[in-house]
């Protein structure tokens with residue numbers, strides 16, 4: 001099949017960007033979307049033009065490197081699929097495709113389709129962990145975890161940190177990403193000791209970055225390639241509210257003389 | 258070159274305890290005065306940086322991705338081994354040790370492997386405490402599955418995303434240290450060279466992949482945990498960015514490269530579908546627990562699998578290896594698949610594929626149970642091929658997956674360059690000539706969490722290290738070399754793209770240094786690679802400049818290094834006149850086509866020393882001793 005691509009080209013963070021038109025010819029339906037772009041890039045290099053920069057690594061839908069908008073949809077049209085796992089059999093001959101980077105103030109464009117998602121690391125650094133000294137852990141089976149808790153935790157932990165939820169959200173909020181980590185650790189017995197502090201700090205970090213506020217629109221869930229359910233945001237809000245309440249209580253009872 | 262492996266003497270069961278006791282310690286208050294560089298944030302580098310930061314060292318950690326969480330360890334699917342014996346099925350540290358030495362076809366160090374088996378139990382404890390959501394039984398206890406090359410169930414897993422969950426555990430521990438200020442993380446930063454001062458590793462030169470800035474970093478010790486080099490074959494199950502640059506450039510600065518030709522070919526990957534193919538996707542080996550492998554009995558049988566009756570199918574692994582059946586080790590399973598395809602019995606359009614069939618398991622256990630175990634893998638298969646493995650068998654074929662070879666390290670994980678340590682897949686230490694499934698994750702975490710925190714301290718405490726900063730002339734000299742190489746690459750502006758060379762190299766490697774190797778092919782391959790390399794430096798086209806984000810330039814440097822490493826791999830394969838593990842020399846096989854080892858002449862680790870630009874590399878040998886597991890021909894019959 002043959003396709004027409006309109007791709008966002010931007011030399012660096014400071015430069016202005018624009019859409020450019022390219023032809024993708026003889027695309028096989030067994031190609032992945034990124035393999036289609038590889039072929040376009042080889043052609044561009046042969047014509048002494050600069051290839052399109054896009055991020056990728058595993059090409060298996062697990063590292064979270066890849067991601068851009070295809071016709072306004074994060075990771076393209078197939079639900080629950082990263083753009084590296086999207087195959088060309090889902091497109092028709094003659095289609096026009098518009099490729100744009102994630103659009104969010106918190107994710108500045110570095111070049112073409114590549115953005116800076118460092119804010120997501122900083123959210124994890126603000127308490128998205130269980131503090132445990134290397135070598136100090138008790139036997140693995142000393143902590144029993146009910147299968148249901150392990151399953152919910154795993155559902156949340158499946159987040160690949162791609163940022164599609166932010167890109168899809170009209171407010172550019174990172175609530176699904178943050179809620180997923182808070183739920184992953186908060187549903188396990190190991191995560192209890194730091195549960196309140198974690199929720200407080202991570203939510204605070206969210207507001208320090210340039211993310212918008214969550215208003216429960218739900219676009220994030222639809223865009224998420226790992227189908228992280230929106231209930232993770234409710235879990236985060238629950239933990240955060242409870243923690244905020246507890247610290248207020250603690251201050252009251254502990255303060256004074 | 259002198260190879261001092263520093264293997265402890267004395268009984269193997271107490272060796273690591275004794276070694277730890279004998280090691281010098283760094284006073285807690287002094288730790289923050291030591292600067293340590295960790296290159297790599299995968300399971301090995303991430304766990305090392307987190308643990309060293311926690312101990313109080315001043316750590317800088319580097320990765321080329323935009324976040325440490327994206328290191329290639331994230332892609333590991335199947336699981337991690339540990340000798341917990343939670344299943345009460347007869348497992349023990351000794352048995353895991355035994356299986357690993359035997360699985361490695363008697364080409365690994367016994368003492369290293371024993372330590373690995375010991376550490377395996379602590380790894381599970383550590384990861385559980387971090388909140389890794391391992392699979393559980395209904396009673397709340399940890400669940401296990403079995404993997405190839407073992408007859409006990411000792412593999413721990415988190416659905417089909419074990420590597421992801423273990424890496425997130427290490428990543429979160431790392432970010433906790435970033436938060437605490439003890440680790441500084443440099444993302445999108447690639448190490449391009451090692452700086453040596455007075456014979457010791459004292460720093461690295463990096464390139465900022467966004468701004469193109471070349472920077473110097475000084476330290477008291479350098480740790481490389483940069484992963485495997487399977488992408489020398491172009492098509493592999495590795496991530497696109499996986500490369501050999503850090504270890505190769507360190508090799509050129511004096512680090513011996515051990516057993517470069519020991520590569521693992523994984524039997525269960527999705528077959529190639531076209532020329533544009535950019536990578537191969539693994540279907541976890543755990544599938545062999547419930548899937549049965551077969552091909553039609555007769556060659557050229559083009560019927561659809563459902564129309565081929567039972568008595569016209571050949572379940573060749575079950576037939577040839579009745580006691581291990583579909584669970585034979587990877588090298589054996591891969592070669593068997595190649596053999597049936599060579600006989601013209603392969604399936605699919607290209608004839609390079611065999612069936613992995615779940616029909617019997619679905620009948621026996623129900624679709625739900627299979628979905629629970631492998632749902633995400635089945636989905637991935639469906640996404641890529643458009644076929645439904647619940648109703649028709651998967652098609653699989655072997656692909657390059659893992660590199661057992663790597664930089665030579667002693668028992669303390671130090672390379673032949675003092676002060677430079679190598680962890681994880683980047684070193685050669687524990688898997689011999691073949692790695693058992695679920696053992697790489699174990700090794701990465703053992704190295705990072707439980708070995709380096711001791712051995713690094715020992716190095717720092719027993720050496721007087723003069724103060725060094727980046728104003729030392731060695732930094733300027735190395736920086737100049739790095740800049741010159743980049744400028745040279747950018748100036749060629751020839752006619753062929755970087756990836757066209759990479760593909761061509763990959764084909765030479767796969768045809769001559771892949772599943773089957775012989776002297777004639779290897780000799781030819783060495784010449785072809787030399788010619789290709791020469792052409793590369795005259796005719797490659799690297800567009801753009803070095804002063805900004807330039808993915809073609811990044812790749813050009815990596816391919817240039819692969820073009821050198823590929824030759825060394827062929828030389829190593831040519832020098833090893835025996836078949837062992839993943840190294841199958843066609844001249845050395847039994848009548849039934851099984852590998853024929855030659856312990857008398859080749860029971861050693863080959864540690865290659867760089868000879869210089871146009872000189873041949875020098876082979877050094879570290880003899881291997883087997884005091885506990887007696888070398889025998891591996892039998893999985």
Ligand SMILES: Cc1cc2nc3c(=O)[nH]c(=O)nc-3n(C[C@H](O)[C@H](O)[C@H](O)COP(=O)(O)OP(=O)(O)OC[C@H]3O[C@@H](n4cnc5c(N)ncnc54)[C@H](O)[C@@H]3O)c2cc1C
Nearest residue numbers: 297298299300301321330335336448484681682695697698
């Ligand atoms: C698809 C797949 C599935 C697997 N499944 C399993 C499994 O189920 N069980 C198992 O035990 N093993 C499995 N393995 C093997 C295992 O995942 C790897 O061997 C292991 O994760 C390697 O870890 P590492 O820390 O050594 O390297 P990696 O995780 O590859 O990390 C390398 C790090 O080095 C950095 N880096 C590299 N070069 C440079 C440079 N020049 N400058 C700066 N940074 C650099 C990278 O950014 C990265 O952070 C699998 C492998 C693959 C490919």
Ligand code: SF4
Nearest residue numbers: 159160162163165224
């Ligand atoms: S929640 Fe989903 S969309 Fe958001 S970062 Fe995680 S995987 Fe990506």
Ligand code: FES
Nearest residue numbers: 057059064066084
């Ligand atoms: S490239 Fe790793 S998720 Fe797409």
